[in-house]
Amino acid sequence: MNNRQNVRLPPEVNRALFVRNLPFKITPEEMYDIFGKYGAIRQIRVGDANDTKGTAFVIYEDIFDAKTAYEHLQGFNIMGRYLIVLYYQPNKVTKKMNLARKEEELRELKSRYGIADEDD
Template sequence: MAFAGGARGAGAVRLPAEVNRILFVRNLPFKISADEMYDLFGKYGPIRQIRVSSSPDTKGTAFVVYEDIMDAKAACDHLSGFNIMGRYLIVLYFSPSKQTKKSDLASKEAELAEMKAKYGEA
């Protein structure tokens, strides 16, 4: 059975592997409020959670969790490079594997330094 005009149903959409419901947002204005975040990102669909970082070393970043993956994709597509309060947003899909790779690398480097100290390597 052929589809008219080659159109497919919504269930047939194939998304890239990195696409998920969690967005990592960088370069946020430091003075942006939670309400402003919900107003901006809520235009693309229902939001489960927004976590704006308040620690000095991660200030200007946030995680936005959408209910639906297609809403997250729309927000990422439309808000990446969006100018708000004089800053251009960097919107990426959250990748837990990148976070674990960073922590694994740090632990391996610490282990290597420990071994070098133990065996007298410079």
């Protein structure tokens, strides 16, 4: 009998983890070795651009495996760096991006129709 059915998880818990403070030289293979101990992984994406180095997304097949990894790897020391593990919350990221996009669209409309900002 699977007793996981009746477990209520906090709303922020999901299958996707966002990991920060990774060593820049860590390889995807090393990531799979570390995070794969806690369950089947669907995908790992290690940041390689200047603004995403030291970060990664780790997506598990099962939410309970993600929760276990989150609990065990928070503050885990890898190559002298302590991991920061967060549940990925896409709505926080997309809200910021959507707001910036809306502000840009508003600026374009104002300039197209010759409307000055109040603070001009």
